[in-house]
Every structure is written in C-alpha cells, then in structure tokens.
Amino acid sequence: MTLQRPRTLEVENLNVRFSRSNGVLHAVRDLSFHVEPNEILGVVGESGCGKSMTALAIMDLLSGRAERRVDSLKFRGEDIARVSGNEMNALRGDRMAMIFQEPMTSLNPVYTIGDQLEEVYLRHRDATRTDARTRALSLLDMVGIPAPRQRMRQYPHQLSGGLRQRVMIAMALMCEPDLIIADEPTTALDVTIQAQVLALLKQLQREFAMAVILITHDLGVVARMADRVLVMYAGEIVESGPTQQIFAGPCHPYTQGLLRCMPAASTPGQSGARLGTIPGIVPSLIGEMTGCAFANRCPHAFDDCRHGTIANMAAEADHAYRCLLPAGQSLSNFYETSK
Amino acid sequence: MILFVLKRLFSAFLTLLVVSVLIFLLAHLAGDPAIAIAGKESTAEDIARIRVHYGFDRPLIEQYFAWCGRALSGDFGRSYHYQQTVSDMVMTRLPITLTLGVSALCFALAISLPLGIFAAIRPNSLIDRISLVIAVVGQAMPTFWFALVMIVFFGLTLRWLPISGNASWQNFIMPTIALGYFATPALMRLTRAGMIDALESDYIRTARAKGLGHASILFKHALRNVMIPVVSVSAVQFGAMLGGSIVIEQIFALQGIGWLSYDATVRSDLPVVQAITLIIAVFYVLLTLAADLINALLDPRIRIG
Numbered sequence: 135m136t137l138q139r140p141r142t143l144e145v146e147n148l149n150v151r152f153s154r155s156n157g158v159l160h161a162v163r164d165l166s167f168h169v170e171p172n173e174i175l176g177v178v179g180e181s182g183c184g185k186s187m188t189a190l191a192i193m194d195l196l197s198g199r200a201e202r203r204v205d206s207l208k209f210r211g212e213d214i215a216r217v218s219g220n221e222m223n224a225l226r227g228d229r230m231a232m233i234f235q236e237p238m239t240s241l242n243p244v245y246t247i248g249d250q251l252e253e254v255y256l257r258h259r260d261a262t263r264t265d266a267r268t269r270a271l272s273l274l275d276m277v278g279i280p281a282p283r284q285r286m287r288q289y290p291h292q293l294s295g296g297l298r299q300r301v302m303i304a305m306a307l308m309c310e311p312d313l314i315i316a317d318e319p320t321t322a323l324d325v326t327i328q329a330q331v332l333a334l335l336k337q338l339q340r341e342f343a344m345a346v347i348l349i350t351h352d353l354g355v356v357a358r359m360a361d362r363v364l365v366m367y368a369g370e371i372v373e374s375g376p377t378q379q380i381f382a383g384p385c386h387p388y389t390q391g392l393l394r395c396m397p398a399a400s401t402p403g404q405s406g407a408r409l410g411t412i413p414g415i416v417p418s419l420i421g422e423m424t425g426c427a428f429a430n431r432c433p434h435a436f437d438d439c440r441h442g443t444i445a446n447m448a449a450e451a452d453h454a455y456r457c458l459l460p461a462g463q464s465l466s467n468f469y470e471t472s473k
Numbered sequence: 474m475i476l477f478v479l480k481r482l483f484s485a486f487l488t489l490l491v492v493s494v495l496i497f498l499l500a501h502l503a504g505d506p507a508i509a510i511a512g513k514e515s516t517a518e519d520i521a522r523i524r525v526h527y528g529f530d531r532p533l534i535e536q537y538f539a540w541c542g543r544a545l546s547g548d549f550g551r552s553y554h555y556q557q558t559v560s561d562m563v564m565t566r567l568p569i570t571l572t573l574g575v576s577a578l579c580f581a582l583a584i585s586l587p588l589g590i591f592a593a594i595r596p597n598s599l600i601d602r603i604s605l606v607i608a609v610v611g612q613a614m615p616t617f618w619f620a621l622v623m624i625v626f627f628g629l630t631l632r633w634l635p636i637s638g639n640a641s642w643q644n645f646i647m648p649t650i651a652l653g654y655f656a657t658p659a660l661m662r663l664t665r666a667g668m669i670d671a672l673e674s675d676y677i678r679t680a681r682a683k684g685l686g687h688a689s690i691l692f693k694h695a696l697r698n699v700m701i702p703v704v705s706v707s708a709v710q711f712g713a714m715l716g717g718s719i720v721i722e723q724i725f726a727l728q729g730i731g732w733l734s735y736d737a738t739v740r741s742d743l744p745v746v747q748a749i750t751l752i753i754a755v756f757y758v759l760l761t762l763a764a765d766l767i768n769a770l771l772d773p774r775i776r777i778g
C-alpha cells in the first residue's frame with residue numbers, strides 16, 4: 135500500500151544559511167530525508183542543531199535573513215522547491231500545517247479563538263461562516279477542550295498554555311492536512327500536560343492518517359511517539375532509522391552519547407527524559423566543515439575523522455549513520471573508551 | 474468592560490479634582506487678583522472694595538467651592554479686561570482651536586501611518602530613508618520657524634495661501650501642516666517600530682503558516698496590534714498640540730484658544746486664564762480617557778483583565 139502512494143515529503147540536500155559579518159553560518163547542511171504517509175518522524179538533537187530551521191525551511195517560513203537552498207523538495211510527489219508564493223500559500227494551512235513551540239505567543243492576542251480557527255478554513259475552503267464555525271467547534275471538541283462554545287468566544291490570554299496548544303493543534307487540523315510539522319509542541323508545557331498533548335497528537339495522527347514530523351529534544355518522547363527517527367548534530371543528520379533500531383543499536387557515537395545521557399531511571403517511553411550533556415562543545419557553524427562535525431567530542435575519533443567528507447553507512451536496510459566506525463560499536467564499548 | 478469604564482471614569486474625575494485645585498491655587502499665588510483688576514493707578518480703598526466685591530476676602534476653601542460650582546454651570550465670571558463673560562469669549566474661540574487640533578492630528582496620522590507601515594515592510598528602502606529624513610527634520614526644526622518659512626514661501630512668494638486670520642478653510646492649511654508636522658516624527662517611528670515588531674512576532678508566523686495573504690496578515694493581524702500604542706501616543710500628541718497651538722495661533726493670527734490664552738496672560742486676565750487652563754486640562758483628561766476606551770475596544774487584554 136505505502137509503496138503506491140507517493141511519499142508525503144522527500145527532501146534532497148536542504149541547506150539553510152545566514153550571511154553574517156564573520157562569515158556564512160550553515161544552520162542546516164545538505165539534509166536529505168523523507169516522510170512516509172501515515173508515519174511519525176521524530177527529529178532529535180541538541181539546541182541549535184537546526185531542527186527549527188529545517189521545519190521552517192520546509193514550510194517556506196524562514197525569515198528574510200535566512201537563505202534556503204534545496205535540490206528538490208517533493209511534497210506528495212510534486213516538487214515545491216520553486217513554486218510561487220501564492221502556490222505555497224495555497225498549500226500552507228491546507229495540505230501542510232505547523233504547530234509551534236510557543237503556545238503563549240503563537241495566537242494573535244486581539245482576535246477570538248473562534249475567529250482564528252475559522253479563518254484558516256475560510257481561506258482554503260469554499261465555505262460559509264456557519265460551516266467554518268461548525269468545523270471549528272467539532273475540532274475543539276476533538277482536541278479535548280471542554281465547553282468549546284464558550285472557548286470560541288474567548289481570547290488567547292484567557293486560556294492556559296496547554297489549552298492554547300490544543301487550539302493550535304485544532305487549527306492545524308482544520309483542513310485535514312497531509313503533513314503536520316510539530317516543533318517542540320510540548321516544551322513550554324507542564325510535564326503532566328505534555329503527556330496529554332502528546333497522547334492527543336498521536337491519537338489524532340492515527341485518526342486522520344497523516345504524516346507528522348515531531349521535533350523534540352526529549353528522547354522519551356521520540357521513543358513513545360515516533361516510527362522513525364532522525365538524529366541531528368550541527369545542522370546535519372548523523373543517524374536515521376526506525377525507532378526500535380536506533381534505541382536498540384545506536385551506531386553513531388553521538389546517538390550513543392545521547393542515549394547514555396538519558397536519566398537511568400527513565401526507560402524509553404517515559405516522558406521527562408531530557409537530553410543530558412555530552413562533554414565538549416558544538417563546533418562553530420560558520421564556514422565550511424571538513425570531516426565529522428562531532429570529531430572534537432567523539433571518544434573514538436581518529437585522524438581520518440577530521441578530513442574529507444564522511445559518507446553515510448548502512449547499518450541495516452533502513453538504518454543509516456554518518457561515521458567511519460563500523461556498525462556494532464556497542465554502548466558498553468563506548469563506556470569503556472570514554473572513561 | 475463596564476467595570477473598566479467605571480474605573481477609568483473615576484480616575485479621570487480624581488485627576489480633574491486635583492487639577493482644578495491646582496489651577497485655583499496657582500491663580501491666587503500668582504499675585505493679588507484685586508490689584509490686577511483695579512489696575513496700577515488705583516487707590517488702596519479701590520483695591521479693598523474690589524476685594525470685598527469679588528469675595529477675595531473670604532477663606533480660600535470657600536472661594537474654591539464657589540468657583541467650582543460656577544465653573545460647573547459654565548459660569549467663569551467676567552473678563553477683567555473685556556466687557557464680556559469668560560464663557561462667551563471661550564466658546565467663540567474654542568471651535569477654531571479644536572478644528573486646528575483635529576485637522577493637525579489627522580494630517581500627522583495621514584503622513585505617519587502609511588509611511589511608518591511601508592518603512593517597516595521594506596526596511597532600508599527609499600521610502601524608509603525618506604521617512605527617516607522627514608522624522609529627523611521634523612524633530613530638529615522648531616515649529617515657529619517652519620511656520621515662518623511656509624508663510625514666506627506659500628504666502629508671500631507664491632501667494633497661494635492666506636497668511637493670517639480665520640476667514641476661510643484655506644487659513645487653516647498652513648497652521649495644520651505646521652502643527653501636524655510637529656507630531657509626525659513620534660507617530661511615524663512608533664508605527665514603524667511597532668510594525669517591525671509585529672511582523673517578526675510568533676502570531677504573524679502562525680498567520681503565514683495558515684497560508685493567509687499579505688493584505689490579511691498586514692491589515693488584519695499586524696495593524697490592530699500596532700495601533701494600540703499609536704492610539705495612546707496620538708492622545709498625548711493631541712494634548713501637546715493644544716499647547717503648541719498657542720505659538721501657531723499667534724503666528725497665523727488665528728484667534729483661537731491659544732491666541733486668547735496668550736492675550737489673557739499678558740493682560741493678567743485671571744478668570745480667562747483660569748477657564749482656559751481648566752478647559753485644556755479637561756481636554757487632556759478626556760483625550761486620555763478616549764484613548765483608553767479605544768484601546769479597550771482594540772485589545773481584549775485591557776477589556777477583559
């Protein structure tokens with residue numbers, strides 16, 4: 135079945151750059167990945183590794199200061215890398231939607247919840263105000279907001295962060311998109327609310343049979359939610375594969391480090407497992423990178439790691455990593471060498 | 474909303490109370506009003522008689538309440554100098570100044586809103602540069618000087634516009650520009666800065682993620698947020714313009730409240746000065762109140778606390 139349907143998203147060599155006084159900052163470098171219909175793709179990595187820039191680049195929402203370069207950006211089989219602003223506008227909010235990290239500021243403070251929900255439906259559908267209202271009410275109900283009729287008339291500041299994020303989810307679902315990009319949708323929320331919102335997201339993803347890119351730096355969230363995972367480091371993908379395989383046999387030393395840093399008490403599947411710290415600092419993103427970006431922090435690094443380009447290696451069919459080490463460098467091995 | 478309005482009305486009332494006490498006291502501290510009325514060549518008996526006649530011998534608090542009571546019923550007494558009631562004098566002058574103030578504010582907004590918005594959409598563009606020049610010049614140039622330049626150029630050299638009096642609407646053109654230009658820089662920079670902030674805000678990013686068009690993003694989502702501080706500052710600028718009109722009305726011989734207040738001050742015409750000061754104060758309070766109410770309509774966070 136999945137083979138006949140075109141992939142929801144197929145990205146080839148995505149770059150995001152900022153021109154700065156001290157050189158060109160490469161926020162995202164040569165990123166290639168895809169999203170299947172009906173799957174949740176988890177994207178993890180430390181702060182500043184380019185997760186948000188990737189998301190905004192796909193949606194074509196980068197600020198004027200950022201420059202996007204991409205070989206091809208296929209959405210449902212069609213290349214949207216070079217379509218006009220109007221065509222992109224027609225897709226955004228309709229076929230692809232986004233949920234942002236900051237529920238407190240992502241809604242316009244001066245318009246009602248109802249107005250902001252209905253707006254996106256009226257924009258993309260040939261619908262009456264009544265249709266839009268009915269649709270908004272049913273979605274507010276679906277995302278678990280009690281008394282939706284009253285909420286429709288309220289303003290963002292009258293809602294808690296958790297409720298506002300539910301409103302954002304409802305807004306993203308108004309036109310039943312094929313792809314939702316959720317950029318750290320729960321980071322700003324309380325732990326208990328986080329779990330509820332994530333459960334809701336997963337349930338709705340199944341119900342609407344849509345693709346979701348879930349950006350997070352919480353490995354627990356990835357383990358529980360994602361079908362496949364991308365691990366990002368310094369603007370690059372260092373490892374990608376099915377969630378079970380990544381957690382059972384991480385191949386890249388960075389992924390291994392991330393997993394090792396997960397709090398011991400929290401087995402995958404529990405929330406609150408934030409990334410711990412790996413010794414060393416992220417390399418500067420300014421200028422060209424030679425060799426492996428992680429080399430300066432990697433306990434296994436040898437001379438070759440610092441030169442040339444590092445090719446992707448296949449650990450298993452769908453599991454790739456960018457490292458010179460052969461697959462099978464186990465976690466225990468990693469512990470020993472790093473001591 | 475009702476509670477909000479009541480609160481604002483109450484604080485406006487308190488402000489007016491304090492202001493009225495100050496106006497009353499200042500007038501009495503400025504010198505003996507009896508001497509001002511009697512004139513320089515009067516005898517001590519004359520002054521004493523006048524003092525009793527006008528009630529200046531009674532306790533201050535009593536005089537204050539009597540003055541307030543009369544003021545509330547629109548009776549500000551008679552001018553010491555002109556044989557007219559103060560309220561008649563003020564009422565004939567007030568429309569001129571209000572016309573000038575309103576048109577100057579409209580002029581300022583008509584210039585600063587479009588320029589500020591456009592400059593924000595295209596920072597560093599030609600329009601942005603031009604508006605910066607307008608703002609800097611407006612800030613650096615004294616209003617009276619600008620008014621004189623206009624008189625020389627449009628009035629005397631080109632003979633396009635009348636330079637004095639208030640006979641027709643054309644008399645208001647130059648004063649309006651002179652006074653309005655004074656308020657333009659502040660309003661323009663506020664609009665530009667507010668618009669730039671708004672366009673970079675998360676809710677505008679959300680609006681773009683919804684696929685909304687430029688017009689909707691700019692005029693529906695951004696502008697309403699930008700207008701909130703602009704309304705407050707417009708009210709302050711309008712108040713400042715009422716003050717600024719003293720100079721402008723002198724220059725253009727536009728005989729409004731500003732002109733009258735200068736005339737009355739020079740002649741120590743106390744009741745007139747008091748009435749004008751009180752009226753200007755009332756306008757300030759009403760303007761702030763109006764700005765608060767407009768903002769409450771624009772911004773639900775003010776309305777529904």
Ligand SMILES: Nc1ncnc2c1ncn2[C@@H]1O[C@H](COP(=O)(O)OP(=O)(O)OP(=O)(O)O)[C@@H](O)[C@H]1O
Binds near residue numbers: 180182183184188
């Ligand atoms: N306006 C900008 N100008 C210059 N550099 C920027 C700008 N915005 C982001 N960057 C750079 O782009 C890189 C990637 O940023 P991005 O926001 O994608 O990180 P992230 O992975 O989403 O991090 P976080 O987990 O903190 O959200 C950062 O290292 C940052 O320095």
Ligand SMILES: [Mg+2]
Binds near residue numbers: 185187318
């Ligand atoms: Mg981010």
